[in-house]
Amino acid sequence: MTLAEDAIAWYDANARDLPWRQPDTTPWGVLVSEVMLQQTPVVRVEPAWRAWMTRWPTPAALAADPPSEAIRMWGRLGYPRRAMRLHACAVAMVERHGGDVPSDLDQLLALPGVGTYTGRAVATFAYGQRHPVVDTNVRRVVSRAVEGKPDAGPNTTAADLAAVEELLPSDAAKAARASIAFMEIGALVCTARSPRCADCPFEAICAWRLDGSPPLDGPSRKPQRYAGTDRQVRGLLLEVLRHATGPVPKQRLDLVWTDEVQRARALSGLVEDGLVEPFGGSFVLAGDSPEVQIL
DNA sequence: GAAACGTGGTT
DNA sequence: TAACCAAGTTT
Numbered sequence: 676m677t678l679a680e681d682a683i684a685w686y687d688a689n690a691r692d693l694p695w696r697q698p699d700t701t702p703w704g705v706l707v708s709e710v711m712l713q714q715t716p717v718v719r720v721e722p723a724w725r726a727w728m729t730r731w732p733t734p735a736a737l738a739a740d741p742p743s744e745a746i747r748m749w750g751r752l753g754y755p756r757r758a759m760r761l762h763a764c765a766v767a768m769v770e771r772h773g774g775d776v777p778s779d780l781d782q783l784l785a786l787p788g789v790g791t792y793t794g795r796a797v798a799t800f801a802y803g804q805r806h807p808v809v810d811t812n813v814r815r816v817v818s819r820a821v822e823g824k825p826d827a828g829p830n831t832t833a834a835d836l837a838a839v840e841e842l843l844p845s846d847a848a849k850a851a852r853a854s855i856a857f858m859e860i861g862a863l864v865c866t867a868r869s870p871r872c873a874d875c876p877f878e879a880i881c882a883w884r885l886d887g888s889p890p891l892d893g894p895s896r897k898p899q900r901y902a903g904t905d906r907q908v909r910g911l912l913l914e915v916l917r918h919a920t921g922p923v924p925k926q927r928l929d930l931v932w933t934d935e936v937q938r939a940r941a942l943s944g945l946v947e948d949g950l951v952e953p954f955g956g957s958f959v960l961a962g963d964s965p966e967v968q969i970l
Numbered sequence: 971g972a973a974a975c976g977t978g979g980t981t
Numbered sequence: 982t983a984a985c986c987a988a989g990t991t992t
Contacts, residue, residue: 712988719978720988751988753976760990790990810988830971830987858988867986869981898984899978908975948975974992981985 678820678877679844679853681927683923685876686856688794689863693717695724696699696855702776702801709793709800709887710761715752717862723752723887735774746950747917755913759950759961760788778802791831805847807839812861816877817842819865823896825891826867908932908941913950923956 676684686911690696695708706729711720727748731737737745742762764786776797777783785795795806814827814835821838828835839857843850864875872878874887883889901907903909911931917924932938942958944949954962959965 709988714975714987715977716979716987751977753978754989756975757990788990792989796988808988811986812988862988897973898988899986900984904974906977907977913976944975972992975990977987979986980982 677844678842678880679849679856681876682850682856682860683849686852686859690855690859691717691863694721700801701779702797703732703759704728705801706764706789706797707761707792708774709796710757710764710788711717711752713757713793714754717878719752723748723750731765734765734776735776736766737762738769738774741964742949743960743963746913746960750917755950756948757788759948764789769874776801778804780804780806791836799851803847803851805843805845805850806854807836807843808851808858809835809839810858810861812859812961813839813854813857815867816857816861816865819870819883820877822879823886825883825889905937905944908937909945912938912942916951916958916960919959922954922959922963924957928958 694700695704698758699710704724708720708724710726713728729748731740740762742759745758745762746755749755752758767786768776771777772782777786778798778801780794780798783789783797786794792808792810795808796810797803798809799806807856809831811827814831817835817838818824818827821842839854842857843853860876864871865877872881875881879886888889908931912928915928915931928942929938930933930942942951946953946958949961951958952963954965
């Protein structure tokens with residue numbers, strides 16, 4: 676049995692029943708799930724994905740609504756620029772691909788918000804192509820099982836893609852199965868903090884395990900602060916704007932944060948990023964038409 | 971390559 | 982409780 680075959684066998688017996696894994700899921704459904712799952716846990720994505728797909732079953736449906744609606748629908752998934760990019764994706768797909776999610780990897784990668792991981796994930800899971808699909812789970816699993824290292828680097832490198840490519844079966848369908856299996860093992864068993872090695876299909880051959888599971892020695896990565904950052908202030912501002920039914924006066928936004936300098940920086944940042952638009956002395960979510968709001 | 975970018979649950 | 986962690990992308 677190869678590593679990939681072991682992984683597939685484990686996946687067949689242990690995979691979670693997630694809605695976007697249903698065989699009738701469209702490429703659009705796969706894309707939406709992949710974008711939502713960028714840095715957001717599965718448990719929070721699941722209900723959001725269902726609601727999103729019900730409202731916008733196709734790229735054309737989303738493209739017909741303003742970005743503000745996408746930002747609202749995004750709710751509290753975090754990184755709301757993803758909602759904006761997904762909307763931009765939908766518009767681009769209508770303009771360039773007849774409203775379809777492209778199957779060509781380069782065309783996928785050209786879409787806003789679609790990077791190395793997401794592009795390959797869609798090409799693989801939605802279209803059955805053979806590509807290395809490398810996310811943080813896969814990097815950790817391969818790092819441990821194959822390379823014997825306790826953890827992987829923070830970002831996917833060309834070397835990571837090449838290493839995973841070597842592990843994939845030549846058959847595209849099996850390769851796709853192996854990729855989702857590697858991810859699932861990383862998510863459920865070979866976890867970052869407390870791996871459940873006793874339940875791991877690679878237990879007997881895992882290089883890290885065979886080496887005594889040495890801990891990470893090097894300098895730990897920088898802790899990600901949140902409290903007091905611009906990100907928090909942006910979040911607070913956006914929270915107000917999401918719930919607003921019309922333009923929000925700047926005086927209202929001034930209430931979310933006392934530090935005027937930081938508040939102004941956060942607001943202008945949101946405007947620069949295209950999430951928010953000024954409207955007179957007020958502000959609205961991008962694409963929100965004040966005329967419509969009055970109705 | 972580092973830093974920015976949200977949010978909430980777990981340890 | 983502070984830090985860690987969660988299917989990354991962009992600049």
